[in-house]
Amino acid sequence: MDQQRICFIGAGNMTRSIISGLIHSGYPAQLIQATNPSQGKLTALEADFGIQVSLDNLSAAQQADVIVLSVKPQIMQQVCETLRSLSLTNKLVITIAAGIHSSRYTEYFQQPINLIRAMPNTPMQLGVGMTGLFAPFCLNLQHKMVCERLFSSGGEIVWLDDEAEINQVIGLAGSAPAYFFLFMESMIAAGTDMGMDAAKARSLVQQAALGAAMMAKQNPQLSLRELRENVTSKGGTTAQAISTFEDADLRGLVKKAIENCVNRAEEMAKTL
Structure with missing residues (x-):
């Protein structure tokens, strides 16, 4: 090449x-x-x-x-x-x-x-x-x-x-950086709402996101559930946050968002 x-x-x-x-x-x-x-x-x-x-x-x-x-x-x-x-x-x-x-x-x-x-x-x-x-x-x-x-x-x-898998790639990877940026934005906003300096909140969140991604990539023998549970002590602070996400059906919301992304790609294919 x-x-x-x-x-x-x-x-x-x-x-x-x-x-x-x-x-x-x-x-x-x-x-x-x-x-x-x-x-x-x-x-x-x-x-x-x-x-x-x-x-x-x-x-x-x-x-x-x-x-x-x-x-x-x-x-x-x-x-x-x-x-x-x-x-x-x-x-x-x-x-x-x-x-x-x-x-x-x-x-x-x-x-x-x-x-x-x-x-x-x-x-x-x-x-x-x-x-x-x-x-x-x-x-x-x-x-x-x-x-x-x-x-x-x-x-x-x-x-x-x-x-057809190209559209799934769009939903799971092509558009995905924007999903993570939105989640990080939301975390930083939560920190600033509680009084933390915005620069400090961003530093904390982006390094945590990088660390989580690296742990997932460098430990393929562990499922993402296992990695999550390793951070989550029963009755502790992380468990409380995870419970909040689960109560709000975060999994269902993510699934719907990705399905809508893929559906939009399929709609575009019909009109172009």
């Missing part, structure tokens, strides 16, 4: 996260190019990572071995149609858009393509991301290896057996 030229169509937050993961893993900046209809985000990417930038999707994609489609689902068809004149036979196309079934891309490009659907999350920029991958068509091993190396540079990957 060291010789693969990568073009990102779209310069939003996810593009930044993936590029950051690539650069921090040692990938050559001169082999990465990003495009966008406006200059602002491109200037920032060029300054921060030393990559190539362009306002011209077609020219950038023509030079690339790997094209990463990183635009909003609502404009994906328009973007793909501007690239129809390219021969994509020897190029790998990776899309990170939610809600667009793989069969639609063949319609958009009006030619057979080597396509992989990817669903990463923003912690890729720190090397601790999670990406679900699905190859809808028969791809050669080299293309799969290229995709694996691209996304594993920013964290872990999992190959999916069924395209």
Whole structure:
């Protein structure tokens, strides 16, 4: 993959996260190019990572071995149609858009393509991301290896057996950082409401969240229930907090939220 030229169509937050993961893993900046209809985000990417930038999707994609489609689902068809004149036979196309079934891309490009659907999350920029991958068509091993190396540079990957699982990845990983941020926000707000300085409350909460995640990851032999019970003394302070969450049906609320996330992705697939 060291010789693969990568073009990102779209310069939003996810593009930044993936590029950051690539650069921090040692990938050559001169082999990465990003495009966008406006200059602002491109200037920032060029300054921060030393990559190539362009306002011209077609020219950038023509030079690339790997094209990463990183635009909003609502404009994906328009973007793909501007690239129809390219021969994509020897190029790998990776899309990170939610809600667009793989069969639609063949319609958009009006030619057979080597396509992989990817669903990463923003912690890729720190090397601790999670990406679900699905190859809808028969791809050669080299293309799969290229995709694996691209996304594993920013964290872990999992190959999916069924395209429908992409929507589940959105619910369980793609959107999940926002869930944890909301929970952390709520904890910090509780602390400040009780009179604690906001900076101190944030320091406590974010380190506790990091520690909990690391304990879960580094102790795969223990279930999450066991890890929780190890912190929870019967009749103690933690037990009181957990009981409050259980009484409010936290599990049911989380399940409903993730189901709604997945359902929204499925709805988008019907309209795009």
